[in-house]
Amino acid sequence: MDWTQQTNDMMKTWSDAQKQLWSNWLGWGQGAAGLGQPAAMFDPTQFLRMAVDTWSGSKDSPAQRFAGNIFGTPDMMMRSMNLIMKAWQVASPKMEAGKAWQPDLQALLKQWQEEISELPKRAMAGSSDFAQLSKSMFERWSPMTAPWLAMLNQATAAGHPGEAFMTGTGGLGRILGFGEAFQMMGGGGEFGLSEMPRATVMREKMGKFLRVIDAVKDLQDAQQAYHKKLGGGIATSVERTIDHLAKLAEKGEKVTSPRDLMRTFFSISDKTLNESFNTPEFLEIQEKLTHALMTHKIAQREALEVIYNQLEIPTRSEIDEAYRDIHELKKEVRALRKALKEAAPKSVAAKGKKAASKELEATEVPAS
Amino acid sequence: MSKFPFEFRPDDVAREMAQIESKISAGLAQLTSLKDEDVDIGSTPKDVFYARETFQVYHYKPLVPQDQIHHVPMVISTPLINGYEVADLQPDRSLVRNFLNEGIDVYMINWGYPKRCDRYNNIDDYVTDYLDDIVDNIAENAGLDKINLFGICMGGTMATCYSALHPEKVRNLALTVTPIDFHQTKIPGQPHVGLLFEMGRSVDVDAMVNAFGNVPADVLNVSFLMASPFTLMFGKYADSLDILDNKEALINFLRMEKWLFGGPEVPGEAYRQFVTQFLNKNALVNGTLMLGGRKVDLANLSMPVLNVYAERDHLVPPPSTVALGKYIGNKKDYQELPIKTGHIGIYTGGAPQKIVAPSVAKWLKEH
Structure with a gap:
């Protein structure tokens, strides 16, 4: 039997195995006591995690976390296996014919890598559409601030992002005092040079919001670069796994279990990724990603603080200052306590010494 | 002539899948019956000897008759980035229990879970204030001027700094998998070794601390997982399918998971100082580290030192640990003890259970 036929048979075996595993997937969840049908759940893994959570009665218990990882295992196993199977399907005809199989496989993996690196942008919506970008940006804010941000979102969705700040379309501009300022600047009020400092303040406030948008864009770019590099590492791992299989074929050895194949793939991937992680190029990409994440978080906080300040709600920066x-006061108290403790025996000793000295003096005074 | 390298027989694959199913079903039954308290870690009986702010010092109840207890107490200095429970993970894998069985009077620091208000705590505070206070209290309780210090990983680095600042208060210093030279972290041909340090160096720590305040445990966990991402994030759980139907093995697996993922945040300023001073500037071995306004000089380590390290440690590579021998003041009383295991295995591995505590206890009693 030629390799193509054998590969097709193997793919069928694997496909049947997947069906077998998946068909029981929801059955496990439905067996969970006290829980309804899992159909409404977005992700079956979540359902199963929730099931264990219900049983153990504890939020974020090791059992609950473990359940999520265990139930994610068949999914990861299938994803890994499917990728390797596809790679094998592409490489094996040339391999059997004794020709170079790498170019075909590399073309497949390049396409896969490009798809992977596009994921962050897809997840966060296209940056060309401001409404979509802002929507995706606001989804990252905390629920408590949602009502306030909804106003901004509404305003930005109406057209130019500046509307939110200039005319107060959604009400936020008024909350922040932007409306008043821009009215002064041309919306009906007289604007004198003496008002310039206030306008500068307004511009600063606007700047903080616009910086969040910049930060989202930078984060998208950094995530894309990171995914691309990581995808490149995984693509190399797949190629090395196929190369490993080619060597097994040369030696006449065989892989007999999907779990063994998966273990081999994981082991090769770890080694390959570690090589990649150590390169200056990867470390720079990672640094850019973490920096973009942190910058985004800080920019978001600074923008929120504009709102909180206006509403006279204490901000994180103010609380951190406190x-x-x-902390400084605690240190001073500790130092004082320590000094007091160290001084106490000395003064007692000194007192004792003084008393002894007096006693000595007394005894030395000749009786007259 | 190459041969087709797969032999996936439909019956075998179906059987393998059926086994996975049955293991998961059995695992569900096990997990259903488990409560969080069943997965107990740090369970060796103890009293709270001393508590201040976020931390507690435990004093362990002896496991041998009073007359067999070594007269000099030993305090275990734990890292800020992981829970103290690594030294007492499960009853049959417990460094603490092993020390107690050897007649050592054990105290251990639990640095606790820092809150937002602790974000300005730095290494200065931990070494020159907290650790000093702990040592003073234990020494006073024992009626001694000096006690023994035992360091775990980063807790060992802090214990080393403390011992260099206060050699008059430390009788013996025992260290385990302790980073000393933060620039001796690479081993050719082993890219996963020292990766944690490499990645830590490449991150903008100022931005991280400014953004987070305290550095979340999950951020640190990701760094640990990156050394073997596929094995630690997926392979480990795939392999754990085989123990799902064994309650005792499952609980032990969950104990490790609980410790790994239940770690504390690290106070922001302590993290910033550790990364900038130790990791980036390598100030501890360069002789430029200042704590509490004083220079930390390793040449001041005049007490006997036992440096225990793991030969297969990829997180704190052996060259980083054994560098201490080069800088220490009292070279005559400096010893190294290599153990054939990994970073965590030194505390939880089967074979190290029989080596680490007995060797350290023997050494303590001899010095």
Whole structure:
């Protein structure tokens, strides 16, 4: 039997195995006591995690976390196996014919890598569409601030992002005092040079919001670069796994179990990724990603603080300042206590010495 | 002539899938009956000897008769980035229990879970204030001037700094998998070794601390997982299918998971200082580290030192640990003890259970 036929048979075997595993997937979840049908759940893994959570009665218990990882295992196993099977399907005809199989496989993996690197952008919506970008941006804010941000979102969705700040379309501009400022600047009020500092303040406030948008864009780019590099590492791992299989074929050895194949793939992947992680190029990409994440978080906080300040709600920066003061005061108290403790025996000793000295003096005074 | 390298017989594959199913079903039954408290870690009986702010110092109940207890107490200095429970993970894999069985009077620091208000705590605070206070209290309780210090990983680095600042208060210093030279972290041909340090160096720590305040445990966990991403994120769980139907093995697996993923946040300033001073500037071995306004000089380590390291440690590579021998003041009383295991295995591995505590206890009693 030629390799193509054998590969097709193997693919069928694997496909049947997947069906067998998946058909029981929801059955496991439905067996969970006290829970309804899992159909409404977005992700079966979530359902199963919730099931274990219900049983163990504890949020984020090791059993619950473990359940998520265990139930994610067949999924990961299938994804890995499918990728290797596809790769094998592409490479094996040339391999059997004794020709170079790498170019065909590399073309497949390049396409896969490109798809992988596009994921962050897809997940966050296209940056060309401001409404979509802002929507995706606001989804990352905390639920508590959602009502306030909804106003901004509404305003930006109406057209130019600046509307939110200039005319107060959604009400946020008024909350922030932007409306008043821009009215001064041309919306009906008289604008004198003496008002310039206030306008500068307004511009600063606007700048903080616009910086969040910049940060989202930078984050998207950094995530894309990171995914691309990581995808490249995984693509190399797949190629090395196929190369490993080619060597087994030369030696006449065989892989007999999907789990063994998966273990081999994981082991090759770890080694390959570690090589990649150590390169200056990867470390730079990772640094850019973490920097973009942090910048985004800080920009988001600074923008929120504009709102909180206006509403006279204490901000994180203010609370952190208070924490810093408390920390400094605590240190001073500790130092004073320590100094007091160290001084106490000395003064007792000194007192004792003084008393002894007086006693000595007394005894030395000649009786007159 | 090459031969087709697969032999996936439909019956075998179906059987393998059926086994996975049955293991998962059995695992569900096990997990259903498990409560969080069943997965107990750090369970060796103890009293809270001392508590301050976020941390507690435990004093363990002896496991041998009073007359067999070594007269000098030993305090275990734990890292800020992981829970203290690594030294007491499960009853039959417990460094603490092993020390107690050897007649050592054990105290251990649990640095606790820092809160937002602790974000300004730095290494200065931990070494020159907290650790000093702990040592003073234990020494006073024992009626001694000096006690023994035992360091775990980063806790060992802090214990080393403390011992260099206060050699008059430390009788013996025992270290395990302790980073000393943060620039001796690469081993040719082993890219996963020292990766944690490499990645830590490449991150903008100022931005991270400014953004997070305290550095979340999950951020640190990701760094640990990156050394073997596929094995630790997927392979480990795929392999764990085989123990799902064994309750005792499952609980032990979950104990490790609980410790790994239940770690504390690290106070922001402590993390910033550790990364900038230790990791980036390598100030501890360069002689430029200042704590509490004083220079930390390794040449001041005049007490006997036992440096225990793991030969297969990829997180704190052996060259980083054994570098201490080069800088230490009292070279005559400096010893190394290599153990054939990995970073965590030194505390939880089967074979190290029989080596680490007995060897350290023997050494402590001799010095």
